[in-house]
Amino acid sequence: MNNLFAKASEAVPKISAQSIRFSFKGATGHIVGNGVADPLPRGRSDTLIERIERACANTSPDTLIGGALPFDPAEADCLWCAEPARPAACDRAEAIATQGYSIAAEPSAEDFSASVAVALERMRRDNGWPGGLEKVVLARSLLVQAASEIPLDALMARLGVDPAVTAFRVALPCPEGRERVLCGATPELLASKNDATVISHPLAGSARRATDRTKDRAAGNLLLRSDKDRREHALVVEAIMDRLAPLCTQLSAPEGMTLSATQSMWHLGTRIEGKLSDPTIPSVVIASLLHPTPAVCGTPVPLAREVIRAIEQVPRGLYAGAVGWSDAKGDGAWYVAIRCAEISGSTARLFAGAGIVPGSDPRSETIETGAKFGALLAALGLPADAALEGLVQKNGET
Numbered sequence: 001m002n003n004l005f006a007k008a009s010e011a012v013p014k015i016s017a018q019s020i021r022f023s024f025k026g027a028t029g030h031i032v033g034n035g036v037a038d039p040l041p042r043g044r045s046d047t048l049i050e051r052i053e054r055a056c057a058n059t060s061p062d063t064l065i066g067g068a069l070p071f072d073p074a075e076a077d078c079l080w081c082a083e084p085a086r087p088a089a090c091d092r093a094e095a096i097a098t099q100g101y102s103i104a105a106e107p108s109a110e111d112f113s114a115s116v117a118v119a120l121e122r123m124r125r126d127n128g129w130p131g132g133l134e135k136v137v138l139a140r141s142l143l144v145q146a147a148s149e150i151p152l153d154a155l156m157a158r159l160g161v162d163p164a165v166t167a168f169r170v171a172l173p174c175p176e177g178r179e180r181v182l183c184g185a186t187p188e189l190l191a192s193k194n195d196a197t198v199i200s201h202p203l204a205g206s207a208r209r210a211t212d213r214t215k216d217r218a219a220g221n222l223l224l225r226s227d228k229d230r231r232e233h234a235l236v237v238e239a240i241m242d243r244l245a246p247l248c249t250q251l252s253a254p255e256g257m258t259l260s261a262t263q264s265m266w267h268l269g270t271r272i273e274g275k276l277s278d279p280t281i282p283s284v285v286i287a288s289l290l291h292p293t294p295a296v297c298g299t300p301v302p303l304a305r306e307v308i309r310a311i312e313q314v315p316r317g318l319y320a321g322a323v324g325w326s327d328a329k330g331d332g333a334w335y336v337a338i339r340c341a342e343i344s345g346s347t348a349r350l351f352a353g354a355g356i357v358p359g360s361d362p363r364s365e366t367i368e369t370g371a372k373f374g375a376l377l378a379a380l381g382l383p384a385d386a387a388l389e390g391l392v393q394k395n396g397e398t
């Protein structure tokens with residue numbers, strides 16, 4: 001992946017923050033797309049190839065396509081044609097002053113727990129029926145109101161401190177003239193493409209990390225042995241293998257799942273690698289064919305999407321969609337849009353979800369989502385455990 005990022009950021013001009021259309025900073029490099037143009041005409045995933053071809057017809061060979069695909073492929077995406085730019089040197093993860101903020105849980109932790117119970121009951125009724133609900137990923141949201149404008153450069157720098165994540169920001173259309181971005185720190189690679197090589201690294205199955213080293217290791221080991229989490233994970237790997245197989249001449253995944261860690265969460269992960277039969281297929285198209293995986297939606301996907309629509313109160317929009325970039329050869333990287341927030345001025349809407357399968361416990365899933373907010377809350381300068389209040393003791397014990 002290193003050469004991918006090097007290719008796209010060679011000898012390019014420096015830019016001002018205002019013109020950043022997208023930025024992705026992770027262990028393998030930093031890609032920035034700069035532009036003043038409008039987004040690609042917005043549309044559903046079934047018009048993606050046509051819109052990209054039309055937009056790229058008169059652009060330079062350096063042009064990047066980048067941005068965000070929504071959770072629901074029937075909704076409009078937000079993609080930009082942009083010129084690659086050298087990242088600004090100012091990358092200090094300086095403190096964010098957050099006095100006088102408010103955080104509203106939408107829904108409340110209790111209501112989220114209750115909706116997990118509803119999903120479990122639905123799975124119990126479906127049990128054994130072909131096509132019945134096997135897994136659904138339910139999300140909750142926090143509405144943060146800060147006292148002053150949220151500084152995006154500082155937030156990006158703070159999110160990027162964790163080497164296990166890709167910090168990202170994507171500019172969103174702002175009809176009322178107010179800057180709007182999707183900003184986060186995703187640990188999950190949906191699909192990268194470099195020539196004929198395609199890689200996906202799904203994560204599913206999670207545990208909150210502990211500050212005490214022994215307890216932390218124990219939490220990781222427990223996750224690795226958890227039957228419920230292994231089932232939750234296997235459904236995701238199976239779906240990605242099924243969707244990549246028709247595109248590939250070779251495709252492989254290791255037998256067992258491995259433990260991945262961000263600074264706040266343990267996850268089960270599997271690295272899938274394949275050789276594409278058509279190496280010209282753009283990475284954004286591969287991403288849209290894989291999305292949504294059961295890591296953010298469920299199994300079977302159409303039924304899980306219906307259940308999500310019926311249960312969740314706050315529309316996901318771009319959360320749990322995909323974010324990334326693609327160059328003129330179609331090479332690029334797309335990530336699952338999680339651990340993120342939609343930010344405008346002094347307001348941020350954060351989202352976090354958890355996979356529910358038979359055997360899930362509503363309270364544990366609520367704690368899991370609470371812990372998943374931690375990285376973004378801390379980067380905003382807020383208490384990382386703000387969404388765990390009343391669910392865990394002050395010392396972090398459940």
Ligand SMILES: C=C(O[C@@H]1C=C(C(=O)O)C=C[C@H]1O)C(=O)O
Nearest residue numbers: 204205206295338352353354355
């Ligand atoms: C849905 C989210 O995360 C996804 C769900 C996971 C799980 O259920 O264990 C783990 C990683 C992600 O694929 C999220 O962070 O909001």
